[in-house]
Amino acid sequence: MNATTTKGPARGGRPVRAVRTPGGYSFRTNVRAALVVLLLAVVAAGAAVVLIGSGDFPMTPGEVLTTLFGHGTFQQEFIVTDLRLPRVLVGLLVGAALGAGGAVFQTISRNPLGSPDVLGFGQGAAVGALTVIVLFQGSAAAVSAGAVTGGLLTGVAVYLLAWKRGVHGFRLVLVGIGAAAMLTAVTQYLITKADLVDATRAVVWMTGSLDGRDWAQVWPLLAVCAVLLPLVYGHGPALRVMEMGDDAAYALGVRVERTRLLLMGSAVLLVAVATAAAGPIAFVSLSAPQLARRLTRSTGPNLVAATVMGAALLLVADWIALDAFGDRQLPVGVVTGVLGGCYLVWLLVTERKAGRI
Numbered sequence: 001m002n003a004t005t006t007k008g009p010a011r012g013g014r015p016v017r018a019v020r021t022p023g024g025y026s027f028r029t030n031v032r033a034a035l036v037v038l039l040l041a042v043v044a045a046g047a048a049v050v051l052i053g054s055g056d057f058p059m060t061p062g063e064v065l066t067t068l069f070g071h072g073t074f075q076q077e078f079i080v081t082d083l084r085l086p087r088v089l090v091g092l093l094v095g096a097a098l099g100a101g102g103a104v105f106q107t108i109s110r111n112p113l114g115s116p117d118v119l120g121f122g123q124g125a126a127v128g129a130l131t132v133i134v135l136f137q138g139s140a141a142a143v144s145a146g147a148v149t150g151g152l153l154t155g156v157a158v159y160l161l162a163w164k165r166g167v168h169g170f171r172l173v174l175v176g177i178g179a180a181a182m183l184t185a186v187t188q189y190l191i192t193k194a195d196l197v198d199a200t201r202a203v204v205w206m207t208g209s210l211d212g213r214d215w216a217q218v219w220p221l222l223a224v225c226a227v228l229l230p231l232v233y234g235h236g237p238a239l240r241v242m243e244m245g246d247d248a249a250y251a252l253g254v255r256v257e258r259t260r261l262l263l264m265g266s267a268v269l270l271v272a273v274a275t276a277a278a279g280p281i282a283f284v285s286l287s288a289p290q291l292a293r294r295l296t297r298s299t300g301p302n303l304v305a306a307t308v309m310g311a312a313l314l315l316v317a318d319w320i321a322l323d324a325f326g327d328r329q330l331p332v333g334v335v336t337g338v339l340g341g342c343y344l345v346w347l348l349v350t351e352r353k354a355g356r357i
Contacts, residue, residue, distance in 0.1 A: 099310020283340020
């Protein structure tokens with residue numbers, strides 16, 4: 001017996017379909033949102049193929065696909081599998097983690113400015129990494145561990161400082177902005193205490209880049225995303241209800257503080273691991289959820305759309321950084337910083353005109 005599909009009433013002008021499976025289960029799907037996710041996935045896949053084919057040894061998309069399916073020459077397989085594919089996979093996973101983390105925090109804070117890089121979690125990861133670089137001259141693995149530790153400790157501190165009979169969005173944003181300012185000052189102090197070699201290494205790491213990424217960064221990222229993204233998606237309905245306010249969520253049976261703590265912990269860990277792998281890449285977690293919401297025209301956290309949007313944004317920005325400036329290759333964090341800064345100005349102007357700030 002096949003699944004049946006019935007067309008329900010439109011929500012805000014968007015068609016919603018109810019699907020009933022043979023086992024008696026049913027769910028609703030937003031057709032526009034599903035198409036947007038599919039389109040963004042195609043964009044991310046296309047950007048990945050183009051990036052793999054870019055560089056000193058250019059390859060056509062056909063050659064890239066042939067090599068990925070195991071039919072390339074020895075030289076092509078070495079370039080694709082050992083050199084370029086890990087970089088692209090790190091970009092996909094970092095963008096996905098930042099997009100999902102940003103969607104969670106913006107939904108919990110009920111504020112479009114409530115993203116991890118505004119609330120200080122990226123800065124906390126940077127302080128952890130710089131502490132290892134400047135004070136202990138640690139290895140790449142130690143720097144990554146320091147970044148994760150710094151991000152998690154910052155998340156705990158912001159949560160505790162924002163707690164007052166619960167964590168509310170406005171207080172969370174204010175505490176996060178203050179924490180970000182203090183952590184930025186700590187970062188600058190650590191750089192002034194470093195010698196020339198460590199200071200150079202610290203500045204390069206803080207720019208945010210996918211250069212030199214290999215399979216050693218792919219596997220931890222993949223493991224974390226494989227565990228935490230389904231966990232976050234599973235709490236999507238509760239997160240949607242929490243957008244209506246804590247009282248309404250309590251009335252509808254959502255365990256608000258437990259859900260909030262679990263989702264915040266998952267989002268902080270996603271952002272911290274992404275920062276450990278590629279450095280503090282700015283504004284992806286801020287812009288990806290908002291762009292996804294505008295494209296889907298759907299209420300709620302849009303977790304899947306924000307995840308795919310983050311991956312597509314980061315890969316497109318990396319392609320711009322590699323090919324748009326001739327022989328001068330820029331770190332991807334420079335491109336996302338410029339584009340994200342322009343988006344932030346536009347967002348502030350829009351929010352002010354709407355009377356929300």
